[in-house]
Amino acid sequence: MLHAIPDQLPWWVAGPGVGLCVVALYALANAKLGVSGGWLQLLFVAERRPVTEPWRLWFTGGLVAGAFLAAGLGAGRVSGYGALSRHLPVPLLALVLLAVGVLIGYGARWAGGCTSGHGISGCSAGSPESFAATATFFLVAIVVTVLVHLLSGGAV
Amino acid sequence: MRWSALAVGIVFGFFLTGSGLGNYHTIHQGLLLRDPYIYLMMAATIVTAATGIAALRRRGRTVFGEPLVIPRHPVRRQAVYGGAVFGVGFGIGATCPGITVAAIATGAWWGGLVLLGILGGLWLRGRAERGVGKVTIRRTRRVPTP
Numbered sequence: 001m002l003h004a005i006p007d008q009l010p011w012w013v014a015g016p017g018v019g020l021c022v023v024a025l026y027a028l029a030n031a032k033l034g035v036s037g038g039w040l041q042l043l044f045v046a047e048r049r050p051v052t053e054p055w056r057l058w059f060t061g062g063l064v065a066g067a068f069l070a071a072g073l074g075a076g077r078v079s080g081y082g083a084l085s086r087h088l089p090v091p092l093l094a095l096v097l098l099a100v101g102v103l104i105g106y107g108a109r110w111a112g113g114c115t116s117g118h119g120i121s122g123c124s125a126g127s128p129e130s131f132a133a134t135a136t137f138f139l140v141a142i143v144v145t146v147l148v149h150l151l152s153g154g155a156v
Numbered sequence: 157m158r159w160s161a162l163a164v165g166i167v168f169g170f171f172l173t174g175s176g177l178g179n180y181h182t183i184h185q186g187l188l189l190r191d192p193y194i195y196l197m198m199a200a201t202i203v204t205a206a207t208g209i210a211a212l213r214r215r216g217r218t219v220f221g222e223p224l225v226i227p228r229h230p231v232r233r234q235a236v237y238g239g240a241v242f243g244v245g246f247g248i249g250a251t252c253p254g255i256t257v258a259a260i261a262t263g264a265w266w267g268g269l270v271l272l273g274i275l276g277g278l279w280l281r282g283r284a285e286r287g288v289g290k291v292t293i294r295r296t297r298r299v300p301t302p
Contacts, residue, residue, distance in 0.1 A: 007176060008176035008193075009171070009174040009175055011196040011200055014172075014175035014197050014200075015175075015196065015197040015198070015199070015200025015203075016204040017167070017170075017171035017174075018205075019200065019203070019204025019205035019208065020167075020204060021167050021168040022201075022205040022208070023204070023208030023209060023212065024160075024167075025161070026209065026212055026224065027208075027212055027218055028157075028160035028163075028218065028220075029161055029164070029218070030218050031161065032226075032227075033164070035252075035253040036253045036274070036278070039271075039274055039278060040278050043278050043279055043282075046275070055160075055161040056161070058158040059161040059165040059168075060165065061162060062163065062164065062166040062167075062168070062169060063166075063168055063169035063257055065165070065166050065169060066165060066167060066168060066169025066170040066173065067173040067178075067258050067261035067262075068261045069169070069170055070169065070172075070174045070258075071173060071261040071263075075174050075176065075258075075261075076176050076179060076262060077262050078178060078259060078263050078264040079263050080266070081264060081267075082181050082184060082250065093266070094266075094269055097269040097270050098269050098270075098273040099245075099248075100248050101245070101249070101256075101269065101270040101275075101277060102245070102274075102276050103241055103277060104242055104245035104249070104251075104252060104270070104273070104277060105274035105277020105279075105280075105281070106238075106277035106281045107238045107239065107241030107243070108238065108242055108253060108274075108277070108278070109277070109278050109281035109282065109285075110234050110237060110238025110281050111234060111235045111237070111238025111239045112235060112238070114242065114253045115253070115254070115255075116252075116253070116254050118235070119198070120201055120202065120205065121205070123202050124201075124205035124209055125209050125227070125228060126206070127228040128229065128231050129228075129230060129231045129235045130229070132231040132235050132236055133235040133236070133238070133239040135239075136239030136240055136242075136243055137239050137246055138187075140240050140242075140243025140247065141187050141244075142187050142247070143243075143247070144246075144248060145184065145187035145188055145248075145250070146188065148247070
């Protein structure tokens, strides 16, 4: 494991880096950066339905490669699943994380995008719908997090 | 297009993972409003991308000379409904479709279950939109009893 990069890049490096990716994808491929759309294309592959936007599979493949590259270069290691894995028995943790995924996937498809498609790309392009979706993502997530925190007596 | 998408995907994955958002703690502390990192990063991302997009819109063409399309949409209700469902998962799991990959890559293998759930959720929403499993109540004609 190398230590070419710190555990956590400063926000003023990681933020502009991600922002430039949005610009580069428009400039090079005329495409709106988004992740959940890539998983949707992967689902089409699994369902043996036609892949409608093949570039998304390439983008998502790149995302996976880039993530492992950063991990190999020294991005902070994580084990378990934060406070959830400290307080939940394994079967319950598995169930909760599956449910978390289902809510995220269901909501992203319903909303027409996730924290990248709406939150980053759509907001940067000044799309009113993306402002509404992103505000909803964060407001609901903050309320849920604070509620869980209070109900669990500060454990989670 | 595929090589551009692959190259940008690699850089995107690198910064997303380098930011440490794959660590539950980073986003969780942000959502508890105790650590401003996620908001500062998001703001820096949007300011950078918005500046670049404004320049691209003036240019009107991609690097390869294609006419550029950067859409804006008026608010539709599903953005808020879907956004609320997404927000519940985002709040409990402190993760999202891209961050899950960062989590897995840095050793949080549990992210694999979230990813499996995401595929399941996308599938379920597809079914709902196609109207599969929707209960239709048919009115049964009353047969007059003699």
